Amino acid sequence: xKQTESTKSNEQQALNLAVKALDGSVDQLAPEIRSRLAEIRxxxxxxxxxxxxxxxxxxxxxxxxxxxxxxxxxxFRQQPQLASIAAGLCIAxxxxxxxxxxxxxxxxxxxxxxxxxxxxNDAANTEFFAMELATLQVDETEWAVVEELEFxxxxxxxxxxxxx
Amino acid sequence: xxxxxxxxxxxxxxxxxxxxxxxxxxxxxxxHSDADALDIVQDAMxxxxxxxxxxxxxxxxxxxxxxxxxxIMDWHRQQTKTKKWFFWSTRKEEEDDHPEPVMAxxxxxxNPMEMxxxxxxxxxxxxxxxxxxxxxxxxxxLRHWEGLSVNETAEALQISAGSVKxxxxxxMQKLQEMLEEHQLKATGx
Numbered sequence: 001x002k003q004t005e006s007t008k009s010n011e012q013q014a015l016n017l018a019v020k021a022l023d024g025s026v027d028q029l030a031p032e033i034r035s036r037l038a039e040i041r042x043x044x045x046x047x048x049x050x051x052x053x054x055x056x057x058x059x060x061x062x063x064x065x066x067x068x069x070x071x072x073x074x075x076f077r078q079q080p081q082l083a084s085i086a087a088g089l090c091i092a093x094x095x096x097x098x099x100x101x102x103x104x105x106x107x108x109x110x111x112x113x114x115x116x117x118x119x120x121n122d123a124a125n126t127e128f129f130a131m132e133l134a135t136l137q138v139d140e141t142e143w144a145v146v147e148e149l150e151f152x153x154x155x156x157x158x159x160x161x162x163x164x
Numbered sequence: 165x166x167x168x169x170x171x172x173x174x175x176x177x178x179x180x181x182x183x184x185x186x187x188x189x190x191x192x193x194x195x196h197s198d199a200d201a202l203d204i205v206q207d208a209m210x211x212x213x214x215x216x217x218x219x220x221x222x223x224x225x226x227x228x229x230x231x232x233x234x235x236i237m238d239w240h241r242q243q244t245k246t247k248k249w250f251f252w253s254t255r256k257e258e259e260d261d262h263p264e265p266v267m268a269x270x271x272x273x274x275n276p277m278e279m280x281x282x283x284x285x286x287x288x289x290x291x292x293x294x295x296x297x298x299x300x301x302x303x304x305x306l307r308h309w310e311g312l313s314v315n316e317t318a319e320a321l322q323i324s325a326g327s328v329k330x331x332x333x334x335x336m337q338k339l340q341e342m343l344e345e346h347q348l349k350a351t352g353x
Contacts, residue, residue: 014339015308018293021286022309026185033198037188040206041180048213049173079246 172217179224180209187232190305193294194236204239208232229306230320237321240298285346292342296335299323303331 076083184205191201208231216227293301299321306317307328318325 010340010343011336014336014343017285017343018289018304018339019309021289022189022293022305024283024286025290026189029185029188033188033202034185036202037184037205038181040202040209041177041184044180044206044209044213045173045177047210048176048217049169078242081246 175221176213176217176224179221179228180212183225183228184209186310187228190302190310191232191236193290193301193305194298195239196294200239204232204235207235225310226312226316226320229310229312229316233302233306233320233322236298236302288342288346289339292339293335296338299327300331300335300338303328304335307332 072086076086187205187208188201191204192198195201195204208228211231212224212228216224219227293304296304302321303317306312306320307314312320314325314328318328321328323331
């Protein structure tokens with residue numbers, strides 16, 4: 001019983017000490033903090049008396065849907081580090097695209113497209129064109145053009161042979 | 165400005181003037197930063213005035229502390245996230261405005277007034293309260309310093325009344341342990 005009483009009195013003493021220490025710390029607040037607090041209070045009270053009480057619809061509801069731009073602006077204002085990381089990523093992506101574009105152009109050589117047309121002597125290509133022609137539905141004029149082309153090819157082959 | 169609005173404004177001003185310094189101290193203990201504590205108090209004041217000024221004035225105190233605690237918890241969550249993602253840029257905490265505690269000699273628990281005379285002991289107590297886990301610290305401050313009831317403290321912190329009692333008990337234990345250690349060192353045993 002006595003032990004409980006002494007524990008309680010120790011507790012009370014500890015509490016009193018803590019409360020007095022806390023009160024003392026408030027009394028020792030720096031003057032600039034006091035003046036900032038007074039300024040904040042004044043602004044809050046003035047603003048409150050100017051504005052009518054916010055209705056529920058005027059207050060930003062928790063689940064309010066906001067645009068992406070607004071969301072990111074808010075986030076970046078709250079955390080400037082995020083903004084710098086995002087900016088860094090954008091710059092890196094832009095630089096990457098700039099580096100990749102010329103490479104991509106080089107990757108498709110024009111010869112890949114023109115070779116089958118230039119190498120008309122290539123047997124496989126000739127066969128391919130012949131098969132393509134056989135399956136095509138062509139009228140008389142077009143057929144005449146094809147025959148003329150065939151004649152021109154044959155003539156050039158003959159000329160090559162006579163030269164060699 | 166209409167008469168009732170003026171009256172409310174005056175009452176609000178008086179209420180806020182009464183709580184502002186303590187609220188700042190509560191926020192300062194949780195954040196260890198003057199600027200952050202001022203921001204939190206400012207938010208709490210503006211929200212109370214904007215949303216609850218027409219409520220009966222006896223409700224303002226628990227409401228104000230509830231908003232304040234919400235903001236402190238938000239701040240804490242944000243800091244935890246920031247520390248997680250930006251672990252390399254650890255925030256440099258502001259200089260502690262309490263001097264390094266030095267053991268005062270010849271003071272005992274039997275003579276609390278003598279103990280209180282020692283500013284260093286006060287500084288040590290404040291340091292201990294600042295070092296408490298956030299919920300223990302806030303429970304202790306709201307319940308014992310601000311004089312909120314267990315239920316009001318529980319509502320402000322959004323925890324159960326049982327948790328408030330547990331936090332209070334642990335905080336008190338630490339405070340008593342510290343004072344006992346202090347006494348032992350002072351008596352040189």
